[in-house]
Amino acid sequence: MVKSQLNEVFAALADPTRRAMLADLARVPSLTAGQLAEPHSMTLPAISKHLAVLERAGLLTRTRRGRHQICSLNPRPLREAADWLSRHERFWTERVDALHDYLVKETP
Amino acid sequence: MVKSQLNEVFAALADPTRRAMLADLARVPSLTAGQLAEPHSMTLPAISKHLAVLERAGLLTRTRRGRHQICSLNPRPLREAADWLSRHERFWTERVDALHDYLVKETP
DNA sequence: GCAATACTTTACCGTGTGGTTAAGAGTCAG
DNA sequence: CTGACTCTTAACCACACGGTAAAGTATTGC
Structure with a gap:
């Protein structure tokens, strides 16, 4: 049901x-x-499209209040994205540590 | 120097x-x-393009060894992406916690 | 040298993105 | 009812993505 959405996010x-x-x-x-x-510095239609993208990714919920469009953040898909990253983090960390000596001269 | 790259990543x-x-x-x-x-299940050119995208994002380094293309992961941009997410994580967490009661029936 | 291996590059296609302007739709204020 | 306000939709544009097939480039094995 909560299909991946990672792509959109x-x-x-x-x-x-x-x-x-x-x-x-x-x-x-x-x-x-x-x-x-x-x-x-962008026209409103452009903004509206960005909001649509965020909404499709499940990151944003829009509700009309009067003539205003109230936008609020839905953080759960962001957490899913962070989870994907942290799922592999251990491996990166190992490798980053291994590279640290090697790269220390390039990253003062 | 290490210009954003977050977009590409x-x-x-x-x-x-x-x-x-x-x-x-x-x-x-x-x-x-x-x-x-x-x-x-994809043709090699498609794979090659994906590798190019990963390389442009700084996630992958390719080196020829004989007629093989050796690919290895460069995890640093991934860490930058994870950092962007965690920089806002506190706010999400607060809100996720606030939602927890509300959603607990949907996520057993 | 020749053929096979391991890719990459070059078109090409359909679709989506990111932006614009112009027109439309819903709501509040007088 | 009429405007003004706050967006959204529609039409359009250039360009990138994700895939393909076909051709090209190295490299190895015989």
């Missing part, structure tokens, strides 16, 4: 505008579409 | 074939392109 995260929106929603629990649009 | 993660490849490389430190292709 990672795809949604691949755009800086959408990451900024998610970051905004992490700070303020609910924002209107206009408020989410404001920091970005 | 998340975009790379948005495809199940590429996630499977990364998972394979997390288990086995280095594999040939052919070995990476084998589990997927």
Whole structure:
């Protein structure tokens, strides 16, 4: 039932505008579409599309209140994405540690 | 210098074939392109493109050894992606906890 | 040298993304 | 009822993605 969605979630995260929106929603629990649009120099239709992408990924729920569109974050798919990453983290860490000596000169 | 790359990394993660490849490389430190292709019913050019995407994202390094292309995982960009997620994790967690009672019947 | 192996590159195709402008739809204020 | 406000939808564009088949490039084995 809760089919993967990982594709959509990672795809949604691949755009800086959408990451900024998610970051905004992490700070303020609910924002209107206009408020989410404001920091970005972009037309409203573009914003609306980004919201649609976030909604399809299950990251966002939109509800009309009067003439405002209230957007709020649904963090569960983000947790799924983080889980996918941490599921393999042990292996990376081992390798990162192994590389540390090797790379220490490149990363002061 | 280590310019964001987050876009490319998340975009790379948005495809199940590429996630499977990364998972394979997390288990086995280095594999040939052919070995990476084998589990997927897909032509080699398609595989080659996926490898190129992973390479552009900085997740993969390819080196020729004889007529084999040796692929190995570079986990650092993955760690950056995980960092982005965990940077906001606190907020999600609060909200997830708040939702827990509400959703507990749906997630046994 | 020749053929097989192991890929990669080059078109090509259909679909989706990220953006625009222009028009539409729903809601509140007077 | 009329506007003004807050978005969304529709139409369009250029470009990238994910796949294919066909041709090209190295490299190894005989």
